[in-house]
Amino acid sequence: MTAFAPLPFDIDLKNKVAVVTGGAGVLGAAMCRALAQCGAKVVIIGRDLAKAERLAESINNTGGFAQGMSCDVLDRGALENAAAHIASTLGPCDILINGAGGNHPKGITGQEYFDAETAGKDASQSSFFDLDMEGFKFVFDLNLMGTLLPSQVFAKQMLGRSGCSIINISSMSAYRPLTKVAAYSGAKAAVSNFTQWLAVHLGQSGIRVNAIAPGFFITEQNQKLMLQEDGSFTPRAQKVIAQTPMRRFGDASELIGALLWLVEAKASGFVTGAIIPVDGGFSAYAGV
Ligand SMILES: NC(=O)c1ccc[n+]([C@@H]2O[C@H](COP(=O)([O-])OP(=O)(O)OC[C@H]3O[C@@H](n4cnc5c(N)ncnc54)[C@H](O)[C@@H]3O)[C@@H](O)[C@H]2O)c1
Known part of the structure:
Protein backbone atom coordinates (compact mmCIF):
# COMPACT_ATOMS: atom_id res chain seq x y z
CA MET A 1 0.00 0.00 0.00
CA THR A 2 1.36 3.44 -0.91
CA ALA A 3 1.33 6.15 1.75
CA PHE A 4 -0.45 9.50 1.87
CA ALA A 5 1.76 12.60 1.83
CA PRO A 6 2.22 14.04 5.33
CA LEU A 7 -0.49 16.49 6.47
CA PRO A 8 0.34 19.82 8.14
CA PHE A 9 -1.90 18.69 11.04
CA ASP A 10 -4.60 16.08 11.66
CA ILE A 11 -8.32 16.63 12.00
CA ASP A 12 -10.89 13.91 12.54
CA LEU A 13 -13.35 13.62 9.66
CA LYS A 14 -14.47 10.07 10.41
CA ASN A 15 -18.10 9.51 9.30
CA LYS A 16 -18.13 12.80 7.40
CA VAL A 17 -19.06 12.87 3.72
CA ALA A 18 -17.03 15.31 1.64
CA VAL A 19 -18.06 16.14 -1.93
CA VAL A 20 -15.36 17.76 -4.05
CA THR A 21 -16.37 19.13 -7.45
CA GLY A 22 -13.50 19.30 -9.91
CA GLY A 23 -11.89 16.89 -7.46
CA ALA A 24 -9.78 15.15 -10.07
CA GLY A 25 -8.08 18.44 -11.03
CA VAL A 26 -4.64 19.31 -9.73
CA LEU A 27 -5.72 21.37 -6.70
CA GLY A 28 -8.89 19.33 -6.12
CA ALA A 29 -6.95 16.05 -6.03
CA ALA A 30 -4.67 17.32 -3.27
CA MET A 31 -7.77 18.32 -1.30
CA CYS A 32 -9.48 14.94 -1.88
CA ARG A 33 -6.39 13.09 -0.65
CA ALA A 34 -6.12 15.23 2.49
CA LEU A 35 -9.83 14.88 3.35
CA ALA A 36 -9.67 11.10 2.87
CA GLN A 37 -6.51 10.95 4.95
CA CYS A 38 -8.46 12.60 7.79
CA GLY A 39 -11.07 9.85 7.53
CA ALA A 40 -13.76 11.49 5.36
CA LYS A 41 -15.69 9.52 2.77
CA VAL A 42 -14.76 11.54 -0.30
CA VAL A 43 -16.86 11.81 -3.45
CA ILE A 44 -14.87 13.10 -6.41
CA ILE A 45 -17.18 14.82 -8.85
CA GLY A 46 -16.02 15.58 -12.38
CA ARG A 47 -17.05 15.33 -15.99
CA ASP A 48 -14.42 12.71 -16.74
CA LEU A 49 -15.49 9.60 -14.83
CA ALA A 50 -12.35 7.60 -15.66
CA LYS A 51 -10.13 10.37 -14.23
CA ALA A 52 -12.23 10.63 -11.05
CA GLU A 53 -12.19 6.86 -10.64
CA ARG A 54 -8.42 6.68 -11.12
CA LEU A 55 -7.95 9.17 -8.29
CA ALA A 56 -10.50 7.32 -6.12
CA GLU A 57 -8.64 4.06 -6.70
CA SER A 58 -5.34 5.60 -5.72
CA ILE A 59 -6.90 7.02 -2.52
CA ASN A 60 -8.52 3.67 -1.72
CA ASN A 61 -5.19 1.89 -2.31
CA THR A 62 -3.66 4.25 0.23
CA GLY A 63 -6.15 3.30 2.93
CA GLY A 64 -8.71 6.07 2.46
CA PHE A 65 -12.25 5.95 1.12
CA ALA A 66 -13.11 7.72 -2.13
CA GLN A 67 -15.53 7.27 -4.95
CA GLY A 68 -15.56 8.92 -8.39
CA MET A 69 -18.79 10.22 -9.90
CA SER A 70 -19.48 11.71 -13.30
CA CYS A 71 -21.49 14.90 -13.00
CA ASP A 72 -21.47 18.31 -14.67
CA VAL A 73 -21.70 21.08 -12.07
CA LEU A 74 -23.96 23.01 -14.42
CA ASP A 75 -26.53 20.23 -14.69
CA ARG A 76 -28.97 20.58 -11.82
CA GLY A 77 -30.72 17.28 -12.56
CA ALA A 78 -27.43 15.38 -12.57
CA LEU A 79 -26.39 17.09 -9.32
CA GLU A 80 -29.68 16.17 -7.67
CA ASN A 81 -29.31 12.54 -8.79
CA ALA A 82 -25.73 12.49 -7.51
CA ALA A 83 -26.78 14.03 -4.18
CA ALA A 84 -29.59 11.49 -3.73
CA HIS A 85 -27.26 8.60 -4.56
CA ILE A 86 -24.57 9.88 -2.17
CA ALA A 87 -27.11 10.37 0.66
CA SER A 88 -28.52 6.88 0.27
CA THR A 89 -25.17 5.09 -0.05
CA LEU A 90 -22.77 7.13 2.11
CA GLY A 91 -24.95 9.55 4.05
CA PRO A 92 -25.72 13.26 3.66
CA CYS A 93 -23.01 15.67 2.57
CA ASP A 94 -21.15 17.39 5.44
CA ILE A 95 -18.48 19.19 3.43
CA LEU A 96 -18.78 20.63 -0.06
CA ILE A 97 -15.69 21.89 -1.85
CA ASN A 98 -16.60 23.78 -5.01
CA GLY A 99 -13.37 23.15 -6.90
CA ALA A 100 -14.64 22.95 -10.49
CA GLY A 101 -13.66 26.10 -12.31
CA GLY A 102 -11.57 27.38 -15.12
CA ASN A 103 -11.11 29.59 -18.12
CA HIS A 104 -11.91 29.67 -21.84
CA PRO A 105 -9.73 30.97 -24.69
CA LYS A 106 -12.64 33.08 -25.95
CA GLY A 107 -12.83 34.95 -22.64
CA ILE A 108 -9.17 36.04 -22.88
CA THR A 109 -7.60 38.93 -24.79
CA GLY A 110 -4.26 38.56 -26.54
CA GLN A 111 -3.26 42.12 -25.75
CA GLU A 112 -2.57 43.19 -22.18
CA TYR A 113 -3.01 46.85 -23.08
CA PHE A 114 -5.17 48.04 -25.94
CA ASP A 115 -3.05 49.07 -28.90
CA ALA A 116 -5.18 50.50 -31.70
CA GLU A 117 -2.41 49.94 -34.29
CA THR A 118 -2.30 46.17 -33.88
CA ALA A 119 -5.58 45.31 -32.13
CA GLY A 120 -7.47 42.46 -33.74
CA LYS A 121 -4.77 41.69 -36.35
CA ASP A 122 -4.57 38.07 -35.14
CA ALA A 123 -5.48 36.03 -32.05
CA SER A 124 -2.35 37.12 -30.20
CA GLN A 125 -3.45 40.74 -30.68
CA SER A 126 -7.12 40.34 -29.78
CA SER A 127 -8.46 43.10 -27.54
CA PHE A 128 -11.57 43.96 -25.57
CA PHE A 129 -13.38 44.57 -28.87
CA ASP A 130 -12.81 40.97 -30.00
CA LEU A 131 -14.08 39.33 -26.82
CA ASP A 132 -16.69 36.73 -27.55
CA MET A 133 -19.82 36.58 -25.41
CA GLU A 134 -19.86 32.80 -25.75
CA GLY A 135 -16.47 32.63 -24.01
CA PHE A 136 -17.58 35.06 -21.31
CA LYS A 137 -20.75 33.13 -20.67
CA PHE A 138 -18.88 29.83 -20.48
CA VAL A 139 -16.50 31.17 -17.83
CA PHE A 140 -19.22 32.86 -15.75
CA ASP A 141 -21.38 29.77 -15.90
CA LEU A 142 -18.59 27.38 -14.93
CA ASN A 143 -17.14 29.41 -12.07
CA LEU A 144 -20.20 31.16 -10.63
CA MET A 145 -23.15 28.95 -11.54
CA GLY A 146 -20.90 25.90 -11.10
CA THR A 147 -20.43 27.04 -7.48
CA LEU A 148 -24.01 28.16 -6.88
CA LEU A 149 -25.80 25.05 -8.19
CA PRO A 150 -23.84 22.41 -6.20
CA SER A 151 -24.20 24.64 -3.12
CA GLN A 152 -27.95 24.78 -3.59
CA VAL A 153 -28.22 21.03 -4.04
CA PHE A 154 -25.79 19.82 -1.35
CA ALA A 155 -26.48 22.47 1.31
CA LYS A 156 -30.02 21.09 1.55
CA GLN A 157 -28.47 17.94 3.03
CA MET A 158 -26.60 20.08 5.60
CA LEU A 159 -29.66 21.85 7.01
CA GLY A 160 -30.36 21.04 10.65
CA ARG A 161 -27.01 19.25 11.15
CA SER A 162 -23.92 20.59 12.88
CA GLY A 163 -20.35 20.97 11.63
CA CYS A 164 -21.26 21.35 7.96
CA SER A 165 -19.49 23.76 5.64
CA ILE A 166 -18.99 24.87 2.07
CA ILE A 167 -15.64 25.96 0.71
CA ASN A 168 -15.46 27.79 -2.60
CA ILE A 169 -12.34 28.35 -4.64
CA SER A 170 -11.77 31.96 -5.62
CA SER A 171 -8.58 33.42 -7.09
CA MET A 172 -6.16 36.34 -6.91
CA SER A 173 -7.98 37.73 -9.94
CA ALA A 174 -11.01 38.34 -7.71
CA TYR A 175 -9.14 41.05 -5.76
CA ARG A 176 -7.76 42.94 -8.74
CA PRO A 177 -8.36 41.64 -12.26
CA LEU A 178 -5.41 40.06 -14.00
CA THR A 179 -4.65 41.32 -17.50
CA LYS A 180 -6.05 39.30 -20.42
CA VAL A 181 -8.39 37.07 -18.37
CA ALA A 182 -11.39 39.41 -18.29
CA ALA A 183 -14.08 36.76 -17.94
CA TYR A 184 -12.23 34.67 -15.35
CA SER A 185 -11.45 37.72 -13.21
CA GLY A 186 -15.07 38.87 -13.21
CA ALA A 187 -16.33 35.37 -12.52
CA LYS A 188 -13.96 34.80 -9.58
CA ALA A 189 -14.86 38.21 -8.12
CA ALA A 190 -18.44 36.97 -8.31
CA VAL A 191 -17.45 33.74 -6.53
CA SER A 192 -15.89 35.75 -3.66
CA ASN A 193 -18.92 38.00 -3.47
CA PHE A 194 -21.29 35.03 -3.56
CA THR A 195 -19.29 33.35 -0.77
CA GLN A 196 -19.96 36.35 1.46
CA TRP A 197 -23.59 36.58 0.41
CA LEU A 198 -24.28 32.92 1.10
CA ALA A 199 -22.40 33.02 4.42
CA VAL A 200 -24.72 35.82 5.55
CA HIS A 201 -27.83 34.15 4.17
CA LEU A 202 -27.01 30.85 5.91
CA GLY A 203 -25.55 32.56 8.98
CA GLN A 204 -28.15 31.16 11.36
CA SER A 205 -28.43 27.74 9.73
CA GLY A 206 -25.21 26.31 11.15
CA ILE A 207 -23.65 25.99 7.70
CA ARG A 208 -20.44 27.97 7.34
CA VAL A 209 -19.44 29.24 3.90
CA ASN A 210 -15.86 30.29 3.18
CA ALA A 211 -13.46 30.45 0.26
CA ILE A 212 -9.81 29.88 -0.41
CA ALA A 213 -8.18 32.25 -2.88
CA PRO A 214 -5.12 30.46 -4.21
CA GLY A 215 -2.23 32.46 -5.60
CA PHE A 216 -0.40 30.88 -8.51
CA PHE A 217 0.03 27.14 -8.81
CA ILE A 218 1.09 25.49 -12.06
CA THR A 219 -1.79 23.23 -13.10
CA GLY A 250 2.70 27.45 -4.75
CA ASP A 251 2.45 23.71 -4.36
CA ALA A 252 -1.04 22.17 -4.09
CA SER A 253 -0.06 20.70 -0.70
CA GLU A 254 0.22 24.26 0.62
CA LEU A 255 -3.56 24.72 0.35
CA ILE A 256 -4.23 21.90 2.77
CA GLY A 257 -3.58 23.78 6.02
CA ALA A 258 -6.18 26.41 5.11
CA LEU A 259 -8.60 23.73 3.92
CA LEU A 260 -8.42 21.63 7.10
CA TRP A 261 -8.63 24.70 9.32
CA LEU A 262 -11.77 25.91 7.50
CA VAL A 263 -13.36 22.46 7.57
CA GLU A 264 -12.74 21.83 11.29
CA ALA A 265 -15.46 23.64 13.26
CA LYS A 266 -13.39 23.25 16.46
CA ALA A 267 -10.72 25.43 14.86
CA SER A 268 -12.78 27.85 12.74
CA GLY A 269 -16.31 27.56 14.14
CA PHE A 270 -16.78 31.35 14.20
CA VAL A 271 -15.33 31.85 10.71
CA THR A 272 -17.82 32.32 7.91
CA GLY A 273 -17.80 34.56 4.85
CA ALA A 274 -14.00 34.63 4.88
CA ILE A 275 -11.85 34.45 1.77
CA ILE A 276 -8.43 33.17 2.71
CA PRO A 277 -5.55 34.03 0.38
CA VAL A 278 -2.89 31.33 0.05
CA ASP A 279 -0.64 33.22 -2.29
CA GLY A 280 2.94 33.72 -1.13
CA GLY A 281 2.03 37.36 -0.43
CA PHE A 282 0.78 38.23 -3.95
CA SER A 283 -2.37 39.99 -2.74
CA ALA A 284 -0.46 42.02 -0.15
CA TYR A 285 2.24 43.28 -2.51
CA ALA A 286 1.89 46.68 -4.15
CA GLY A 287 4.78 45.95 -6.51
CA VAL A 288 7.01 48.61 -4.93
N1 LIG B 1 -4.11 26.72 -10.65
C1 LIG B 1 -4.12 27.91 -10.09
O1 LIG B 1 -3.09 28.60 -9.99
C2 LIG B 1 -5.41 28.44 -9.52
C3 LIG B 1 -5.35 29.67 -8.89
C4 LIG B 1 -6.53 30.19 -8.36
C5 LIG B 1 -7.69 29.49 -8.45
N2 LIG B 1 -7.73 28.29 -9.08
C6 LIG B 1 -9.02 27.60 -9.10
O2 LIG B 1 -8.88 26.37 -8.42
C7 LIG B 1 -9.85 25.45 -8.92
C8 LIG B 1 -9.13 24.16 -9.33
O3 LIG B 1 -8.25 24.50 -10.38
P1 LIG B 1 -7.03 23.59 -10.91
O4 LIG B 1 -5.92 24.54 -11.17
O5 LIG B 1 -6.83 22.42 -10.03
O6 LIG B 1 -7.61 23.23 -12.31
P2 LIG B 1 -7.88 21.85 -13.03
O7 LIG B 1 -8.25 22.21 -14.43
O8 LIG B 1 -6.75 20.91 -12.80
O9 LIG B 1 -9.18 21.32 -12.25
C9 LIG B 1 -10.46 21.75 -12.52
C10 LIG B 1 -11.34 20.53 -12.55
O10 LIG B 1 -12.69 20.93 -12.76
C11 LIG B 1 -13.32 20.01 -13.64
N3 LIG B 1 -14.44 20.64 -14.31
C12 LIG B 1 -14.40 21.61 -15.24
N4 LIG B 1 -15.64 21.89 -15.66
C13 LIG B 1 -16.49 21.08 -14.97
C14 LIG B 1 -17.89 20.90 -14.96
N5 LIG B 1 -18.69 21.63 -15.76
N6 LIG B 1 -18.41 19.98 -14.13
C15 LIG B 1 -17.62 19.23 -13.32
N7 LIG B 1 -16.28 19.36 -13.29
C16 LIG B 1 -15.72 20.27 -14.11
C17 LIG B 1 -12.20 19.67 -14.62
O11 LIG B 1 -12.47 18.48 -15.32
C18 LIG B 1 -10.99 19.57 -13.69
O12 LIG B 1 -10.87 18.26 -13.19
C19 LIG B 1 -10.56 26.16 -10.07
O13 LIG B 1 -11.73 26.76 -9.59
C20 LIG B 1 -9.57 27.24 -10.46
O14 LIG B 1 -10.21 28.31 -11.10
C21 LIG B 1 -6.61 27.75 -9.62
Whole structure:
Protein backbone atom coordinates (compact mmCIF):
# COMPACT_ATOMS: atom_id res chain seq x y z
CA MET A 1 0.00 0.00 0.00
CA THR A 2 1.36 3.44 -0.91
CA ALA A 3 1.33 6.15 1.75
CA PHE A 4 -0.45 9.50 1.87
CA ALA A 5 1.76 12.60 1.83
CA PRO A 6 2.22 14.04 5.33
CA LEU A 7 -0.49 16.49 6.47
CA PRO A 8 0.34 19.82 8.14
CA PHE A 9 -1.90 18.69 11.04
CA ASP A 10 -4.60 16.08 11.66
CA ILE A 11 -8.32 16.63 12.00
CA ASP A 12 -10.89 13.91 12.54
CA LEU A 13 -13.35 13.62 9.66
CA LYS A 14 -14.47 10.07 10.41
CA ASN A 15 -18.10 9.51 9.30
CA LYS A 16 -18.13 12.80 7.40
CA VAL A 17 -19.06 12.87 3.72
CA ALA A 18 -17.03 15.31 1.64
CA VAL A 19 -18.06 16.14 -1.93
CA VAL A 20 -15.36 17.76 -4.05
CA THR A 21 -16.37 19.13 -7.45
CA GLY A 22 -13.50 19.30 -9.91
CA GLY A 23 -11.89 16.89 -7.46
CA ALA A 24 -9.78 15.15 -10.07
CA GLY A 25 -8.08 18.44 -11.03
CA VAL A 26 -4.64 19.31 -9.73
CA LEU A 27 -5.72 21.37 -6.70
CA GLY A 28 -8.89 19.33 -6.12
CA ALA A 29 -6.95 16.05 -6.03
CA ALA A 30 -4.67 17.32 -3.27
CA MET A 31 -7.77 18.32 -1.30
CA CYS A 32 -9.48 14.94 -1.88
CA ARG A 33 -6.39 13.09 -0.65
CA ALA A 34 -6.12 15.23 2.49
CA LEU A 35 -9.83 14.88 3.35
CA ALA A 36 -9.67 11.10 2.87
CA GLN A 37 -6.51 10.95 4.95
CA CYS A 38 -8.46 12.60 7.79
CA GLY A 39 -11.07 9.85 7.53
CA ALA A 40 -13.76 11.49 5.36
CA LYS A 41 -15.69 9.52 2.77
CA VAL A 42 -14.76 11.54 -0.30
CA VAL A 43 -16.86 11.81 -3.45
CA ILE A 44 -14.87 13.10 -6.41
CA ILE A 45 -17.18 14.82 -8.85
CA GLY A 46 -16.02 15.58 -12.38
CA ARG A 47 -17.05 15.33 -15.99
CA ASP A 48 -14.42 12.71 -16.74
CA LEU A 49 -15.49 9.60 -14.83
CA ALA A 50 -12.35 7.60 -15.66
CA LYS A 51 -10.13 10.37 -14.23
CA ALA A 52 -12.23 10.63 -11.05
CA GLU A 53 -12.19 6.86 -10.64
CA ARG A 54 -8.42 6.68 -11.12
CA LEU A 55 -7.95 9.17 -8.29
CA ALA A 56 -10.50 7.32 -6.12
CA GLU A 57 -8.64 4.06 -6.70
CA SER A 58 -5.34 5.60 -5.72
CA ILE A 59 -6.90 7.02 -2.52
CA ASN A 60 -8.52 3.67 -1.72
CA ASN A 61 -5.19 1.89 -2.31
CA THR A 62 -3.66 4.25 0.23
CA GLY A 63 -6.15 3.30 2.93
CA GLY A 64 -8.71 6.07 2.46
CA PHE A 65 -12.25 5.95 1.12
CA ALA A 66 -13.11 7.72 -2.13
CA GLN A 67 -15.53 7.27 -4.95
CA GLY A 68 -15.56 8.92 -8.39
CA MET A 69 -18.79 10.22 -9.90
CA SER A 70 -19.48 11.71 -13.30
CA CYS A 71 -21.49 14.90 -13.00
CA ASP A 72 -21.47 18.31 -14.67
CA VAL A 73 -21.70 21.08 -12.07
CA LEU A 74 -23.96 23.01 -14.42
CA ASP A 75 -26.53 20.23 -14.69
CA ARG A 76 -28.97 20.58 -11.82
CA GLY A 77 -30.72 17.28 -12.56
CA ALA A 78 -27.43 15.38 -12.57
CA LEU A 79 -26.39 17.09 -9.32
CA GLU A 80 -29.68 16.17 -7.67
CA ASN A 81 -29.31 12.54 -8.79
CA ALA A 82 -25.73 12.49 -7.51
CA ALA A 83 -26.78 14.03 -4.18
CA ALA A 84 -29.59 11.49 -3.73
CA HIS A 85 -27.26 8.60 -4.56
CA ILE A 86 -24.57 9.88 -2.17
CA ALA A 87 -27.11 10.37 0.66
CA SER A 88 -28.52 6.88 0.27
CA THR A 89 -25.17 5.09 -0.05
CA LEU A 90 -22.77 7.13 2.11
CA GLY A 91 -24.95 9.55 4.05
CA PRO A 92 -25.72 13.26 3.66
CA CYS A 93 -23.01 15.67 2.57
CA ASP A 94 -21.15 17.39 5.44
CA ILE A 95 -18.48 19.19 3.43
CA LEU A 96 -18.78 20.63 -0.06
CA ILE A 97 -15.69 21.89 -1.85
CA ASN A 98 -16.60 23.78 -5.01
CA GLY A 99 -13.37 23.15 -6.90
CA ALA A 100 -14.64 22.95 -10.49
CA GLY A 101 -13.66 26.10 -12.31
CA GLY A 102 -11.57 27.38 -15.12
CA ASN A 103 -11.11 29.59 -18.12
CA HIS A 104 -11.91 29.67 -21.84
CA PRO A 105 -9.73 30.97 -24.69
CA LYS A 106 -12.64 33.08 -25.95
CA GLY A 107 -12.83 34.95 -22.64
CA ILE A 108 -9.17 36.04 -22.88
CA THR A 109 -7.60 38.93 -24.79
CA GLY A 110 -4.26 38.56 -26.54
CA GLN A 111 -3.26 42.12 -25.75
CA GLU A 112 -2.57 43.19 -22.18
CA TYR A 113 -3.01 46.85 -23.08
CA PHE A 114 -5.17 48.04 -25.94
CA ASP A 115 -3.05 49.07 -28.90
CA ALA A 116 -5.18 50.50 -31.70
CA GLU A 117 -2.41 49.94 -34.29
CA THR A 118 -2.30 46.17 -33.88
CA ALA A 119 -5.58 45.31 -32.13
CA GLY A 120 -7.47 42.46 -33.74
CA LYS A 121 -4.77 41.69 -36.35
CA ASP A 122 -4.57 38.07 -35.14
CA ALA A 123 -5.48 36.03 -32.05
CA SER A 124 -2.35 37.12 -30.20
CA GLN A 125 -3.45 40.74 -30.68
CA SER A 126 -7.12 40.34 -29.78
CA SER A 127 -8.46 43.10 -27.54
CA PHE A 128 -11.57 43.96 -25.57
CA PHE A 129 -13.38 44.57 -28.87
CA ASP A 130 -12.81 40.97 -30.00
CA LEU A 131 -14.08 39.33 -26.82
CA ASP A 132 -16.69 36.73 -27.55
CA MET A 133 -19.82 36.58 -25.41
CA GLU A 134 -19.86 32.80 -25.75
CA GLY A 135 -16.47 32.63 -24.01
CA PHE A 136 -17.58 35.06 -21.31
CA LYS A 137 -20.75 33.13 -20.67
CA PHE A 138 -18.88 29.83 -20.48
CA VAL A 139 -16.50 31.17 -17.83
CA PHE A 140 -19.22 32.86 -15.75
CA ASP A 141 -21.38 29.77 -15.90
CA LEU A 142 -18.59 27.38 -14.93
CA ASN A 143 -17.14 29.41 -12.07
CA LEU A 144 -20.20 31.16 -10.63
CA MET A 145 -23.15 28.95 -11.54
CA GLY A 146 -20.90 25.90 -11.10
CA THR A 147 -20.43 27.04 -7.48
CA LEU A 148 -24.01 28.16 -6.88
CA LEU A 149 -25.80 25.05 -8.19
CA PRO A 150 -23.84 22.41 -6.20
CA SER A 151 -24.20 24.64 -3.12
CA GLN A 152 -27.95 24.78 -3.59
CA VAL A 153 -28.22 21.03 -4.04
CA PHE A 154 -25.79 19.82 -1.35
CA ALA A 155 -26.48 22.47 1.31
CA LYS A 156 -30.02 21.09 1.55
CA GLN A 157 -28.47 17.94 3.03
CA MET A 158 -26.60 20.08 5.60
CA LEU A 159 -29.66 21.85 7.01
CA GLY A 160 -30.36 21.04 10.65
CA ARG A 161 -27.01 19.25 11.15
CA SER A 162 -23.92 20.59 12.88
CA GLY A 163 -20.35 20.97 11.63
CA CYS A 164 -21.26 21.35 7.96
CA SER A 165 -19.49 23.76 5.64
CA ILE A 166 -18.99 24.87 2.07
CA ILE A 167 -15.64 25.96 0.71
CA ASN A 168 -15.46 27.79 -2.60
CA ILE A 169 -12.34 28.35 -4.64
CA SER A 170 -11.77 31.96 -5.62
CA SER A 171 -8.58 33.42 -7.09
CA MET A 172 -6.16 36.34 -6.91
CA SER A 173 -7.98 37.73 -9.94
CA ALA A 174 -11.01 38.34 -7.71
CA TYR A 175 -9.14 41.05 -5.76
CA ARG A 176 -7.76 42.94 -8.74
CA PRO A 177 -8.36 41.64 -12.26
CA LEU A 178 -5.41 40.06 -14.00
CA THR A 179 -4.65 41.32 -17.50
CA LYS A 180 -6.05 39.30 -20.42
CA VAL A 181 -8.39 37.07 -18.37
CA ALA A 182 -11.39 39.41 -18.29
CA ALA A 183 -14.08 36.76 -17.94
CA TYR A 184 -12.23 34.67 -15.35
CA SER A 185 -11.45 37.72 -13.21
CA GLY A 186 -15.07 38.87 -13.21
CA ALA A 187 -16.33 35.37 -12.52
CA LYS A 188 -13.96 34.80 -9.58
CA ALA A 189 -14.86 38.21 -8.12
CA ALA A 190 -18.44 36.97 -8.31
CA VAL A 191 -17.45 33.74 -6.53
CA SER A 192 -15.89 35.75 -3.66
CA ASN A 193 -18.92 38.00 -3.47
CA PHE A 194 -21.29 35.03 -3.56
CA THR A 195 -19.29 33.35 -0.77
CA GLN A 196 -19.96 36.35 1.46
CA TRP A 197 -23.59 36.58 0.41
CA LEU A 198 -24.28 32.92 1.10
CA ALA A 199 -22.40 33.02 4.42
CA VAL A 200 -24.72 35.82 5.55
CA HIS A 201 -27.83 34.15 4.17
CA LEU A 202 -27.01 30.85 5.91
CA GLY A 203 -25.55 32.56 8.98
CA GLN A 204 -28.15 31.16 11.36
CA SER A 205 -28.43 27.74 9.73
CA GLY A 206 -25.21 26.31 11.15
CA ILE A 207 -23.65 25.99 7.70
CA ARG A 208 -20.44 27.97 7.34
CA VAL A 209 -19.44 29.24 3.90
CA ASN A 210 -15.86 30.29 3.18
CA ALA A 211 -13.46 30.45 0.26
CA ILE A 212 -9.81 29.88 -0.41
CA ALA A 213 -8.18 32.25 -2.88
CA PRO A 214 -5.12 30.46 -4.21
CA GLY A 215 -2.23 32.46 -5.60
CA PHE A 216 -0.40 30.88 -8.51
CA PHE A 217 0.03 27.14 -8.81
CA ILE A 218 1.09 25.49 -12.06
CA THR A 219 -1.79 23.23 -13.10
CA GLU A 220 -3.30 21.93 -16.34
CA GLN A 221 -5.48 24.98 -16.78
CA ASN A 222 -2.74 27.63 -16.69
CA GLN A 223 0.20 25.59 -17.98
CA LYS A 224 0.11 27.19 -21.42
CA LEU A 225 0.07 30.71 -19.94
CA MET A 226 2.90 29.96 -17.52
CA LEU A 227 5.30 27.48 -19.15
CA GLN A 228 7.09 27.52 -22.52
CA GLU A 229 7.43 24.25 -24.41
CA ASP A 230 10.91 23.70 -22.92
CA GLY A 231 9.47 24.08 -19.38
CA SER A 232 10.93 27.54 -18.78
CA PHE A 233 8.70 30.36 -17.49
CA THR A 234 6.79 32.54 -19.96
CA PRO A 235 7.15 36.31 -19.54
CA ARG A 236 3.74 36.22 -17.77
CA ALA A 237 5.01 33.61 -15.30
CA GLN A 238 8.09 35.75 -14.67
CA LYS A 239 5.79 38.69 -13.89
CA VAL A 240 3.79 36.53 -11.47
CA ILE A 241 6.97 35.49 -9.65
CA ALA A 242 8.15 39.11 -9.53
CA GLN A 243 4.81 40.07 -7.90
CA THR A 244 4.92 37.19 -5.41
CA PRO A 245 7.04 38.21 -2.41
CA MET A 246 7.94 34.56 -1.73
CA ARG A 247 9.31 34.43 -5.32
CA ARG A 248 7.89 31.08 -6.30
CA PHE A 249 4.74 29.26 -7.38
CA GLY A 250 2.70 27.45 -4.75
CA ASP A 251 2.45 23.71 -4.36
CA ALA A 252 -1.04 22.17 -4.09
CA SER A 253 -0.06 20.70 -0.70
CA GLU A 254 0.22 24.26 0.62
CA LEU A 255 -3.56 24.72 0.35
CA ILE A 256 -4.23 21.90 2.77
CA GLY A 257 -3.58 23.78 6.02
CA ALA A 258 -6.18 26.41 5.11
CA LEU A 259 -8.60 23.73 3.92
CA LEU A 260 -8.42 21.63 7.10
CA TRP A 261 -8.63 24.70 9.32
CA LEU A 262 -11.77 25.91 7.50
CA VAL A 263 -13.36 22.46 7.57
CA GLU A 264 -12.74 21.83 11.29
CA ALA A 265 -15.46 23.64 13.26
CA LYS A 266 -13.39 23.25 16.46
CA ALA A 267 -10.72 25.43 14.86
CA SER A 268 -12.78 27.85 12.74
CA GLY A 269 -16.31 27.56 14.14
CA PHE A 270 -16.78 31.35 14.20
CA VAL A 271 -15.33 31.85 10.71
CA THR A 272 -17.82 32.32 7.91
CA GLY A 273 -17.80 34.56 4.85
CA ALA A 274 -14.00 34.63 4.88
CA ILE A 275 -11.85 34.45 1.77
CA ILE A 276 -8.43 33.17 2.71
CA PRO A 277 -5.55 34.03 0.38
CA VAL A 278 -2.89 31.33 0.05
CA ASP A 279 -0.64 33.22 -2.29
CA GLY A 280 2.94 33.72 -1.13
CA GLY A 281 2.03 37.36 -0.43
CA PHE A 282 0.78 38.23 -3.95
CA SER A 283 -2.37 39.99 -2.74
CA ALA A 284 -0.46 42.02 -0.15
CA TYR A 285 2.24 43.28 -2.51
CA ALA A 286 1.89 46.68 -4.15
CA GLY A 287 4.78 45.95 -6.51
CA VAL A 288 7.01 48.61 -4.93
N1 LIG B 1 -4.11 26.72 -10.65
C1 LIG B 1 -4.12 27.91 -10.09
O1 LIG B 1 -3.09 28.60 -9.99
C2 LIG B 1 -5.41 28.44 -9.52
C3 LIG B 1 -5.35 29.67 -8.89
C4 LIG B 1 -6.53 30.19 -8.36
C5 LIG B 1 -7.69 29.49 -8.45
N2 LIG B 1 -7.73 28.29 -9.08
C6 LIG B 1 -9.02 27.60 -9.10
O2 LIG B 1 -8.88 26.37 -8.42
C7 LIG B 1 -9.85 25.45 -8.92
C8 LIG B 1 -9.13 24.16 -9.33
O3 LIG B 1 -8.25 24.50 -10.38
P1 LIG B 1 -7.03 23.59 -10.91
O4 LIG B 1 -5.92 24.54 -11.17
O5 LIG B 1 -6.83 22.42 -10.03
O6 LIG B 1 -7.61 23.23 -12.31
P2 LIG B 1 -7.88 21.85 -13.03
O7 LIG B 1 -8.25 22.21 -14.43
O8 LIG B 1 -6.75 20.91 -12.80
O9 LIG B 1 -9.18 21.32 -12.25
C9 LIG B 1 -10.46 21.75 -12.52
C10 LIG B 1 -11.34 20.53 -12.55
O10 LIG B 1 -12.69 20.93 -12.76
C11 LIG B 1 -13.32 20.01 -13.64
N3 LIG B 1 -14.44 20.64 -14.31
C12 LIG B 1 -14.40 21.61 -15.24
N4 LIG B 1 -15.64 21.89 -15.66
C13 LIG B 1 -16.49 21.08 -14.97
C14 LIG B 1 -17.89 20.90 -14.96
N5 LIG B 1 -18.69 21.63 -15.76
N6 LIG B 1 -18.41 19.98 -14.13
C15 LIG B 1 -17.62 19.23 -13.32
N7 LIG B 1 -16.28 19.36 -13.29
C16 LIG B 1 -15.72 20.27 -14.11
C17 LIG B 1 -12.20 19.67 -14.62
O11 LIG B 1 -12.47 18.48 -15.32
C18 LIG B 1 -10.99 19.57 -13.69
O12 LIG B 1 -10.87 18.26 -13.19
C19 LIG B 1 -10.56 26.16 -10.07
O13 LIG B 1 -11.73 26.76 -9.59
C20 LIG B 1 -9.57 27.24 -10.46
O14 LIG B 1 -10.21 28.31 -11.10
C21 LIG B 1 -6.61 27.75 -9.62
